[in-house]
Amino acid sequence: MKITVEPFHHEFECEDGETLLKAALRQGLFIRYGCKHGGCGTCKSRLLDGDIDEPPSTFCLSPAEREDDWFLPCVSTPTDDCTIDIGSMGISQEEFLAGDQSREYETRIEINEPLTKDIRRLRLRIVDEDEMKFTAGQFANIQVPGTQHWRPYSMANSPEEKNFLEFIVKIFPEGRFSKLLEDRLNTGDRLQVHGPYGELRIRLSHRNIIMVAGGSGLAPLLSMLNRLAEKGNERPVQFFFGARTNDDLYYIKEIEAVVQTMPVLEFIPVLSDSWPGDWRGETGLVTEALARHRESYRNCDAYLCGPPPMIDAATSLLLERGVRPRNVYFDAFYPATSD
Numbered sequence: 001m002k003i004t005v006e007p008f009h010h011e012f013e014c015e016d017g018e019t020l021l022k023a024a025l026r027q028g029l030f031i032r033y034g035c036k037h038g039g040c041g042t043c044k045s046r047l048l049d050g051d052i053d054e055p056p057s058t059f060c061l062s063p064a065e066r067e068d069d070w071f072l073p074c075v076s077t078p079t080d081d082c083t084i085d086i087g088s089m090g091i092s093q094e095e096f097l098a099g100d101q102s103r104e105y106e107t108r109i110e111i112n113e114p115l116t117k118d119i120r121r122l123r124l125r126i127v128d129e130d131e132m133k134f135t136a137g138q139f140a141n142i143q144v145p146g147t148q149h150w151r152p153y154s155m156a157n158s159p160e161e162k163n164f165l166e167f168i169v170k171i172f173p174e175g176r177f178s179k180l181l182e183d184r185l186n187t188g189d190r191l192q193v194h195g196p197y198g199e200l201r202i203r204l205s206h207r208n209i210i211m212v213a214g215g216s217g218l219a220p221l222l223s224m225l226n227r228l229a230e231k232g233n234e235r236p237v238q239f240f241f242g243a244r245t246n247d248d249l250y251y252i253k254e255i256e257a258v259v260q261t262m263p264v265l266e267f268i269p270v271l272s273d274s275w276p277g278d279w280r281g282e283t284g285l286v287t288e289a290l291a292r293h294r295e296s297y298r299n300c301d302a303y304l305c306g307p308p309p310m311i312d313a314a315t316s317l318l319l320e321r322g323v324r325p326r327n328v329y330f331d332a333f334y335p336a337t338s339d
Helices: 020-026 063-067 093-098 176-183 215-230 252-261 286-293 308-320
Strands: 002-006 010-013 045-049 082-085 103-116 119-126 139-143 150-154 164-170 190-197 208-214 237-243 265-271 300-306 328-332
Touching: 002 020, 010 020, 010 093, 103 164, 119 176, 119 190, 150 164, 150 215, 164 176, 164 215, 208 215, 208 286, 208 308, 215 237, 215 252, 215 265, 215 300, 237 286, 252 265, 265 286, 286 308, 300 308, 308 328
Parallel strands: 002 082, 208 237, 208 300, 237 265, 300 328
Antiparallel strands: 002 010, 045 082, 103 119, 103 190, 119 164, 139 150, 139 190
16 A cells, blocks of 8 residues: 655555554654554654554544544554655654664663562663663663563653663563563663653743653653753742652652752652651642642643553643643553563
């Protein structure tokens, strides 16, 4: 089947049963992507003509977007000749024709330790001389050792920390990579990492910044906060970090260190299930704390990272209270499939 890509008027062939993204990459073209399974929304494009088979609705596309013919090339296969528009990705024709510029890195485990009962810190040193040049907020794919499967995780460290990649990994009882981290992978072991990917990053703006994290969603926001501090940011930042109990909060000292170097940062931890008698933070769901904190979030940029239900609730609240849809940026954290 023939695929025409706008705004470049470029054509390529897609085989039966092949996803649009796979066909483009196979033929040396570049379409922004990340997870390759419909979980991140990086490759979101618009169908201008033709028909495609796509999976059931994912969190990455709202019902309104689907109604307006937006789709995800990484999980969609054409059933007819198609015309698609990737203009919203912001890539030039030169980048499109140059192909995928992300690359694979060999790394060595420096730290693999628990932060809470179900979250681990994974710190890797890049073995190659070349560093991974990433933007705070981006993610990389880590290969599950002994398989051809990859898992996407956001970098938690600042891009200024050369030759190191730090990840916050949510542990799932039946997760293939989770079991390896808990039982087999040790300091000095090698892991293959491919990246960087993703469009989540701090946008230049005069607006105040609202950040909301839940669980392992802290990772990209912590990277952003460190980068803002390094650049001498003066825009007010309110950061809500939600957890179930006090034992589920982590990296608190690291966040407080950022507050010391960037006084415009207000850190608001939120506990939903239980809390100590001397607790001074917020309680309830993180979105409830967000609602109590301010009546209006007009003239704010919002960055949200965590479980999809939290993203959904926080987005609805922020839009109701004045944030423009185009100023809401998020990464929803999906558990990996069983492959």
